Amino acid sequence: MAGDGTVQLIDEKGKRVDGRLKDELRPTEIKIGVVKNADGSAEIRMGKNIIIAAVYGPRELHPKHRALPDRALIQCFYRMSTFSVNDRKSPAPSRREKEISMLLSDALTSVVLTDKYPRTTIDIYIQVIQADGGTRCASLTAASVALADAGVPMRGIIAAVASGLANDIVVLDLFDLEDQKGSGDMPLGYCPTLNEISLLQLDGVFTLEQFDECLDLSIEGAKRLYDIQTNTLKQRYADIRAEVAVDEDDEVKEELKEQLNDEVKEELIEQLKEEPKKEEVKEEPKKEEVKEEPKKEEVKEEPKKEEPKKGDE
Amino acid sequence: MGDDYVISEIEKHHIQFLLEQNKRADGRILSEFRKIAIETNYVQKAEGSAVVSIGDTQIIAGIKATLGSPFPDTPDSGVITTSAELSPLASPYFESGPPAEDAIELARVTDRAIRESHAIDLSKLCIVPGKLVWILFIDMYVLNDDGNLFDAATLASMAALATTKIPKVKIISEEPLETEILEEELEPLKIDHYTVAVTTYKIGEYNIFDPNLKEDQISDARITFGFDEQDRIVSMQKGKLGIYTPEEVKTQVRECLNVSKSLRKELMKAISK
Amino acid sequence: MSEVKVKNHEIVIPGDLLAEGTLKYGDGVIRRGNLYYSTIVGLFQDRGDYIQVKALKGKYLPRPGDLVIGKVVEVGLTNWIVDVGSPYSAVLSANNATEKRFDPVKDDARRIFNVGDIILTKIISFDRTRDPQIITNERGLGKLRGGRLVEIEAAHIPRVIGKKGTMINMVKRLTRTQIITGQNGRIWVQGKKVEDELKAIDTIKKIELEAHTQGLTDRIREMLSNNQEENEV
Numbered sequence: 001m002a003g004d005g006t007v008q009l010i011d012e013k014g015k016r017v018d019g020r021l022k023d024e025l026r027p028t029e030i031k032i033g034v035v036k037n038a039d040g041s042a043e044i045r046m047g048k049n050i051i052i053a054a055v056y057g058p059r060e061l062h063p064k065h066r067a068l069p070d071r072a073l074i075q076c077f078y079r080m081s082t083f084s085v086n087d088r089k090s091p092a093p094s095r096r097e098k099e100i101s102m103l104l105s106d107a108l109t110s111v112v113l114t115d116k117y118p119r120t121t122i123d124i125y126i127q128v129i130q131a132d133g134g135t136r137c138a139s140l141t142a143a144s145v146a147l148a149d150a151g152v153p154m155r156g157i158i159a160a161v162a163s164g165l166a167n168d169i170v171v172l173d174l175f176d177l178e179d180q181k182g183s184g185d186m187p188l189g190y191c192p193t194l195n196e197i198s199l200l201q202l203d204g205v206f207t208l209e210q211f212d213e214c215l216d217l218s219i220e221g222a223k224r225l226y227d228i229q230t231n232t233l234k235q236r237y238a239d240i241r242a243e244v245a246v247d248e249d250d251e252v253k254e255e256l257k258e259q260l261n262d263e264v265k266e267e268l269i270e271q272l273k274e275e276p277k278k279e280e281v282k283e284e285p286k287k288e289e290v291k292e293e294p295k296k297e298e299v300k301e302e303p304k305k306e307e308p309k310k311g312d313e
Numbered sequence: 314m315g316d317d318y319v320i321s322e323i324e325k326h327h328i329q330f331l332l333e334q335n336k337r338a339d340g341r342i343l344s345e346f347r348k349i350a351i352e353t354n355y356v357q358k359a360e361g362s363a364v365v366s367i368g369d370t371q372i373i374a375g376i377k378a379t380l381g382s383p384f385p386d387t388p389d390s391g392v393i394t395t396s397a398e399l400s401p402l403a404s405p406y407f408e409s410g411p412p413a414e415d416a417i418e419l420a421r422v423t424d425r426a427i428r429e430s431h432a433i434d435l436s437k438l439c440i441v442p443g444k445l446v447w448i449l450f451i452d453m454y455v456l457n458d459d460g461n462l463f464d465a466a467t468l469a470s471m472a473a474l475a476t477t478k479i480p481k482v483k484i485i486s487e488e489p490l491e492t493e494i495l496e497e498e499l500e501p502l503k504i505d506h507y508t509v510a511v512t513t514y515k516i517g518e519y520n521i522f523d524p525n526l527k528e529d530q531i532s533d534a535r536i537t538f539g540f541d542e543q544d545r546i547v548s549m550q551k552g553k554l555g556i557y558t559p560e561e562v563k564t565q566v567r568e569c570l571n572v573s574k575s576l577r578k579e580l581m582k583a584i585s586k
Numbered sequence: 587m588s589e590v591k592v593k594n595h596e597i598v599i600p601g602d603l604l605a606e607g608t609l610k611y612g613d614g615v616i617r618r619g620n621l622y623y624s625t626i627v628g629l630f631q632d633r634g635d636y637i638q639v640k641a642l643k644g645k646y647l648p649r650p651g652d653l654v655i656g657k658v659v660e661v662g663l664t665n666w667i668v669d670v671g672s673p674y675s676a677v678l679s680a681n682n683a684t685e686k687r688f689d690p691v692k693d694d695a696r697r698i699f700n701v702g703d704i705i706l707t708k709i710i711s712f713d714r715t716r717d718p719q720i721i722t723n724e725r726g727l728g729k730l731r732g733g734r735l736v737e738i739e740a741a742h743i744p745r746v747i748g749k750k751g752t753m754i755n756m757v758k759r760l761t762r763t764q765i766i767t768g769q770n771g772r773i774w775v776q777g778k779k780v781e782d783e784l785k786a787i788d789t790i791k792k793i794e795l796e797a798h799t800q801g802l803t804d805r806i807r808e809m810l811s812n813n814q815e816e817n818e819v
Binding site: 034037038048054056059077079082083084085087088127 | 355356357359360362369373375376377400403404405411456457458
């Protein structure tokens with residue numbers, strides 16, 4: 001294949017190599033909760049892109065000196081599987097992966113309400129299973145959904161897409177061939193509810209008109225992706241009906257939560273008051289204690305020092 | 314990152330108590346496997362790929378083939394090389410960074426089973442003896458760790474290999490060596506043996522198969538056996554600090570052999586689709 | 587003067603506009619000028635002059651006064667680090683652990699609580715600049731021995747307890763177990779017979795699975811009563 005401009009990426013009728021028109025997104029699907037161990041996760045398929053985002057956190061940060069005293073650190077780690085591209089990618093972290101990790105971290109930091117969790121880290125792991133152009137954007141789209149799934153408080157959800165130039169025509173959502181053979185590429189991360197751009201790059205040669213058109217087209221594309229994100233998140237809980245018993249009958253107060261806690265606390269204290277009496281009847285606990293005590297009785301003093309335990313009273 | 318896994322005494326007693334009743338926390342008996350799901354051809358850009366789930370444990374294996382020089386001492390053989398990554402994506406107990414011991418062990422144990430069983434005839438990967446061979450990279454990524462990574466890893470690698478397609482290579486001239494990869498002409502990789510790995514885990518005096526994460530963590534020892542479809546033992550690796558008596562080993566190899574048949578069944582079912 | 591833009595009990599996501607005007611607001615809501623937005627995925631709750639978004643999922647955040655079940659993960663010279671299932675590990679200092687004074691020269695912390703011990707504790711302080719502090723030197727607190735442990739989402743604990751304890755008391759009664767629920771989502775169960783303990787655990791898991799459905803209390807009662815009859819036959 002020859003260099004840029006000589007590969008026909010879009011024909012006279014406006015049809016691209018993969019059959020799309022200039023303002024069409026690739027078929028996109030998002031699934032939530034794909035990594036069971038994670039606090040939140042999402043898998044995105046955008047055309048041939050298959051990318052998993054998994055969120056762990058907020059959680060403690062090690063080493064502790066890296067923690068921020070007044071807010072959470074957002075750390076995004078973008079990695080491509082060796083088999084995600086045509087020519088096997090070396091497993092060692094590349095500079096490109098490090099740069100993309102940083103871009104994603106920055107974008108997500110702008111929307112996460114980090115001051116709610118000082119001294120913690122919120123880690124987002126991105127694994128590209130298959131790459132076909134626009135992976136940093138698809139990753140950001142998936143990461144936002146994963147963070148929402150994890151219950152991390154955010155000002156808004158970011159959707160991202162890369163538009164660019166194919167045979168000098170501005171097209172939406174470049175796939176790999178267009179990315180390689182086109183003459184311009186502009187990845188953009190945008191939050192529609194805030195009207196904020198948090199990720200923005202460009203490489204190629206654009207006139208000012210093309211620049212504006214590309215930006216507008218990407219914003220439009222991001223809004224469509226946002227609808228997919230919204231539907232996916234809301235669908236997940238579509239079958240939930242409001243739990244009437246516990247919440248509805250409580251009095252409306254500004255400290256509603258505290259009141260609920262008081263009820264719960266009362267119940268727990270009641271439980272504890274009951275415990276000691278009930279314990280005397282049980283056989284099992286004593287059996288278990290016999291197994292454990294021998295280890296501890298090596299120090300004669302120790303049983304006295306121990307807490308008034310369940311079985312002792 | 315990389316929290317230490319701490320399991321409480323209460324949880325340990327619970328598991329041990331259940332074992333005494335030939336039961337486990339999720340209702341299985343000691344020799345029972347969780348639900349196995351195998352999906353092949355997951356990644357089109359890879360020459361071969363498979364995602365295997367055993368319960369909530371999930372691993373993806375991808376095969377990439379590149380042309381290269383053979384090793385000097387085996388000029389007529391292609392090369393297979395196996396790697397595994399325990400990414401912190403899959404567990405709060407995995408650490409970032411280059412593959413640590415656990416990942417290396419997983420890769421090497423998987424590699425051993427495949428290589429020693431001659432699952433693939435490496436001579437068939439030779440294009441020009443002494444000069445050009447296919448190098449097959451078997452790369453595995455754990456997508457969720459809920460115990461028993463060893464069995465899932467071999468299953469994923471074999472399923473990926475068994476559905477791998479490699480392009481034909483046209484030799485244009487031998488001296489100087491000039492070749493052309495015929496991308497459109499794909500040939501399935503020939504599999505000579507359908508190897509399966511089964512790991513037995515020891516908790517106290519009990520031996521179980523397919524532990525979940527907690528059971529895996531509290532196990533004292535494990536042995537991974539590789540078997541081919543002719544019921545021959547092709548590889549073996551004992552792991553962790555615990556020990557086995559010779560009688561236990563002989564018993565366990567037979568139990569594992571028995572289990573290997575149903576795992577192989579799942580493998581064959583998945584690759585024949 | 588205020589206008590609520592979302593129906594009560596609708597699922598909202600971060601960034602959704604909830605209301606405009608002047609209102610009292612609680613968890614899951616952020617205010618910008620006179621506009622109120624959701625910060626999480628959750629159930630929007632409109633209480634008239636008070637709005638909030640109830641999280642359907644999320645880590646436990648410690649509050650002073652909470653009773654929580656912790657797992658000791660580290661033993662220090664004069665303190666223990668305890669995992670309570672929150673983003674922050676809790677600290678139990680020796681002075682808050684025992685009624686008798688702790689002497690680091692003579693006393694060995696490991697003999698009081700060791701790594702892996704499950705303890706019932708109370709949070710006495712927590713602000714975002716310091717790790718939560720917990721105590722075990724009050725009546726009823728301390729190491730839990732025997733029994734079984736089950737973990738659920740902290741957000742579902744109120745459902746497991748039920749209005750004024752109706753749900754949890756029913757489970758205790760019908761499975762003949764004692765149950766301690768920690769506000770951090772951890773629940774400890776102990777019964778005379780192991781079958782009873784396992785039944786209680788299964789029931790709790792079922793409650794969590796169906797936490798947001800209606801008629802749950804009746805279904806649970808029926809499920810447990812039927813089992814009772816079976817056992818008595």
